Structure formats: structure tokens, C-alpha cells
């Protein structure tokens with residue numbers, strides 16, 4: 001049986017990468033997709049493949065990605081290997097832009113979306129504490145926080161205002177109850 005493609009989306013600073021790492025630590029069978037980003041690795045963040053913009057465009061042109069997008073001034077790509085892992089039966093979790101969810105949904109039979117949310121003041125203080133972006137860039141990221149979900153896209157809203165461990169436990173419980181096939185409901189869960 002094919003694995004699940006689990007998209008994690010939400011505003012910058014909400015905790016996508018932290019939550020994904022917590023989930024993978026709790027369940028080593030879960031694969032976290034390693035993204036290709038035209039961002040210097042020295043800036044830190046998740047474990048990603050940092051490439052030049054030129055190298056990114058070449059890889060994109062050569063068909064290296066199943067999904068790619070542009071946000072926050074950087075190019076992002078999801079490598080073809082993710083589709084192989086899903087085909088081999090692994091559950092793969094991917095930090096995605098909300099903008100590419102329809103394309104992702106079209107690619108995978110077992111597809112689901114977790115939308116992380118947090119209050120605006122929480123986002124602002126987390127972005128500031130992360131210390132990766134300057135004040136202007138933080139403002140731009142906050143301005144994009146309410147970027148709309150694609151119309152009709154089924155998703156599970158999970159609040160990450162509280163402790164990380166609580167969010168991880170809530171998502172684990174949700175994932176244990178869903179096959180990620182059609183019929184998933186748009187419920188809001190409060191940890």
C-alpha cells in the first residue's frame with residue numbers, strides 16, 4: 001500500500017519545522033522531506049539542500065522536482081525522491097506553501113493537510129526569537145500569515161500556541177485516525 005503524503009502548512013514562525021521534527025522523533029518511520037531551497041545553508045533552519053538560484057533553476061528545468069514555488073524571496077523544490085518513498089509505502093511529511101496544495105493533491109492518492117496556526121503576537125515573538133530574519137523581513141512574513149487556503153482544500157487546523165509537545169501529541173492522535181483519503185473533514189482541534 002502506498003504511503004501518505006502529509007502536507008504541513010501555515011505562516012512563517014508558526015512552528016512547522018519544529019513540529020515536524022517532533023513528530024519524526026516520536027515516530028522514526030515518518031519521513032521528513034528534505035527540501036531544495038535557493039537559500040544559503042549558513043542562514044540555518046531545517047535540514048535542507050541549499051543551492052544557488054542558478055542551480056535551482058537548472059534542477060527545476062531538468063525535472064528534479066515534483067513541486068516547486070517561490071516565497072519570501074527564495075525558490076523551494078520538493079525532490080522526485082519523495083514520490084518514490086510514498087510509492088514504497090512510507091508516510092512522508094512535507095513543509096509546503098499553501099499555494100501549491102492543489103498540485104500536491106493531484107499527485108497523491110493518500111493526501112492530507114495539516115494547517116498550523118498561532119496568534120499573531122506569538123508568531124511575531126517566535127520569528128524574532130528565531131533570529132534568522134531582520135525586522136523588515138519579519139514584517140513581510142507576518143503580512144503573509146493569513147495567506148488564504150486554496151478554495152475547497154480539506155485540511156485539519158491545529159493550534160500551536162501552546163507547548164510543542166502538546167501539538168505533537170495532538171497531531172499524532174489525528175494521524176492515527178486518518179487514512180488521508182477523500183472524506184477527511186475540516187475540523188478544528190484545540191490541544
Ligand SMILES: Nc1ncnc2c1ncn2[C@@H]1O[C@H](COP(=O)(O)OP(=O)(O)O)[C@@H](O)[C@H]1O
Nearest residue numbers: 012013014015016017018126130160162163164
Ligand atoms: N510550540 C512552540 N512553543 C514555543 N516555541 C516554538 C513552538 N513551536 C515552534 N517554536 C519556536 O518558534 C520558532 C519558529 O519555529 P519554526 O519551526 O522555525 O517555524 P516555521 O517552520 O513554521 O517557520 C523557532 O524558534 C521554534 O523553536
Ligand SMILES: O=P(O)(O)OC[C@H]1O[C@H](OP(=O)(O)OP(=O)(O)O)[C@H](O)[C@@H]1O
Nearest residue numbers: 012013071076095096097098099144147
Ligand atoms: O505560501 P505560504 O503558505 O505562505 O508559504 C510560503 C513559504 O513559507 C514557508 O517557507 P519556509 O519554511 O522557508 O518559511 P519559514 O521561514 O517559516 O520556515 C513555506 O514552507 C513556504 O515555503
